[in-house]
């Protein structure tokens with residue numbers, strides 16, 4: 448089952464996700480392990496964290512990881528890490544050792560291996576799979592999530608926690624968290640905004656044979672605990 452949380456505006460969606468995160472931090476004294484997505488949707492959220500919530504979030508108790516990365520350096524406008532950094536990390540007091548980025552500038556195969564090891568050393572496991580406290584996931588206009596694109600169904604069940612993947616149209620090389628890790632998270636929060644994605648948001652809540660195998664919809668519906676934060680019904 449997917450629990451939807453619907454708000455009137457993009458900013459209110461971002462505030463609601465942030466308040467939920469702060470509430471989760473209050474329920475425990477240990478650090479929270481959070482994996483972030485990229486693309487354009489979370490930019491409002493990251494800017495909120497870097498401005499209004501810079502001092503309200505206990506950053507020293509958060510370890511940040513990434514769901515996926517484009518294989519470019521952090522200075523590239525395509526970099527998921529770089530986009531988060533310029534909106535948030537440059538303004539908040541987070542220990543450097545709590546930032547676990549995918550190094551998109553490195554050799555993709557070697558970097559996927561290195562990142563798997565980093566994740567395995569820090570993230571607790573459940574049934575042999577790394578279990579993040581919160582994964583913030585996005586959904587592209589084509590129904591992709593992480594960098595798992597339509598048709599890449601083998602990544603729904605791939606044993607490796609991260610793989611090298613490719614954008615099917617641009618052929619951009621990516622590093623992507625695979626389906627089992629996404630589905631094992633304690634909370635898999637889909638953050639999806641906008642009129643263009645309205646039919647996919649509807650499909651996530653009411654799947655049909657045409658959409659049920661799209662990556663975001665399949666993973667959302669087969670995950671341990673999925674929440675959908677959106678501005679559309």
Ligand SMILES: O=C1O[C@H](COP(=O)(O)O)[C@@H](O)[C@H](O)[C@H]1O
Nearest residue numbers: 484485486487488585586587593
């Ligand atoms: O390429 C990516 O796309 C998805 C969705 O991005 P958006 O621009 O439609 O918000 C994102 O979740 C993923 O992290 C990113 O690499």
